[in-house]
Amino acid sequence: MGSKERREREREELRGKILEAARELFATEGYEAVTMRKIAQRIEYSPTAIYLHFKDKLAVMRALCDTDFLALARQFHKIAAIADPIERIRAAGRAYAAFAFAHPNHYRLMFMTSHPHETVEESAIEQGNPDQDAYAFLRLAVEQAIASGRFRPSVTDPDLIAQLFWSGLHGLIALQCTHCDDPWVTWKPREELVERMMDALLTGLAAVKG
Amino acid sequence: MGSKERREREREELRGKILEAARELFATEGYEAVTMRKIAQRIEYSPTAIYLHFKDKLAVMRALCDTDFLALARQFHKIAAIADPIERIRAAGRAYAAFAFAHPNHYRLMFMTSHPHETVEESAIEQGNPDQDAYAFLRLAVEQAIASGRFRPSVTDPDLIAQLFWSGLHGLIALQCTHCDDPWVTWKPREELVERMMDALLTGLAAVKG
DNA sequence: TTGTAGAGTTAACAGCGTTAAGTTCAGGAG
DNA sequence: CTCCTGAACTTAACGCTGTTAACTCTACAA
Secondary structure, three states, X not given: OOHHHHHHHHHHHHHHHHHHHHHHHHHHHOHHHOOHHHHHHHHOOOHHHHHHOOOOHHHHHHHHHHHHHHHHHHHHHHHOOOOOHHHHHHXXXXXXXXXXXXXXXXXXXXXXXXXXXXXXXXOOOOOOXXXXXXXXXXXXXXXXXXXXXXXXXXXXXXXXXXXXXXXXXXXXXXXXHHHOOOOOOOOOOHXXXXXXXXXXXXXXXXXXXX | OOHHHHHHHHHHHXXXXXXXXXXXXXXXXXXXXXXXXXXXXXXXXXXXXXXXXOOOHHHHHHHHHHHHHHHHHHHHHXXXXXXXXXXXXXXXXXXXXXXXXXXHXXXXXXXXXXXXXXXXOOOOOOOOOOOOOHHHHXXXXXXXXXXXXXXXXXXXXXXXXXXXXXXXXXXXXXXXXXXXXXXXXXXXXXXXXXXXXXXXXXXXXXXXXX
């Protein structure tokens, strides 16, 4: 027999080719520039062949991002070993921003466009599991930092703090993604902004009252 | 004669009708949902008639946003009267966030999508003028706060601080715009996030050493 | 040998932004 | 009054998009 296995392998191969072609287009030109016809042309199949492997265009792009986001998850796995929760938060922030700047179109699709009908079930990522869910990872680190007295006594809500951290970094990344060449603002270097954002959130900007 | 004036008035009237129709569609359904054909149908003209008043679809949407952003500019004008620079920054942040939450699609178009060929000249807003340019407004307040010793001595760069503030708020707004119904995160109330973001940036979260 | 299931194709649909060409008509010039 | 011009507007079309229905082909199982 073995023919069934072969067909399955061929199927998987074509699926991979579709994703590869889509990735090249997507990384360099963004979501809108990727068309089913262009993908098809690159892999020398008809456009409709793609629909035998993916429900629609969005499914192609999400599968694409899922694979690439695994790389980020692997980095988070290493960072999880950092004992100090504050340092862990900082390292995670750095890795998150670096990933976003390296893959701006991926980041854009995942975090800057809404996918209204996306349910928790159909995702490859397990919600609440700090090994897969980046928000859960951050929340856990914040929780531990609170528990070990690394935040002010007034800071008690891990969700609030995690959301502020995420928002701060997301804001930097998002503005860089869409306005980095904007003539209105002369931006500070990205790495500096990321570090100073984390500094500011942790230690504040205002003068210490004496 | 006066017929020339009448025609000019009629022209302006149709221009207004186009913007009005576009605004209704845009505010409720977003950029993608606005089509030239739908606008045309609403005003009972042919789609091509719109091109006699606007260069293209983007020009319609930008004109739309320009008018609505004047409302924000008027609020900033009032806020400019606040003497204390820190309080001025906080008030501006509140107004900015409130505007964004009230007009998410406007915000999305203006700050969450890139317009690569947008030049400073063709904008209605004068760059660097704090009365019109919101970034210049924020930067000025930061500069004054630094000058009057309201920030730590290590804080010296008004651009850096203005960019951190803007990014922090933008991050909150942007995540709310695209992920407010997201099952992954249970969000804190918006107003609380905005206030606590400004708190955190100003006074920090970390425990005071000693 | 025949039936079937799956892979893949062709042709088409409905929609999009945009443009070229044509129509209609008011108003000024001779 | 006639002719012309220029503006306003429409019709029809182009080339593109994602997606689907209907068809062909082919390898394999009974």
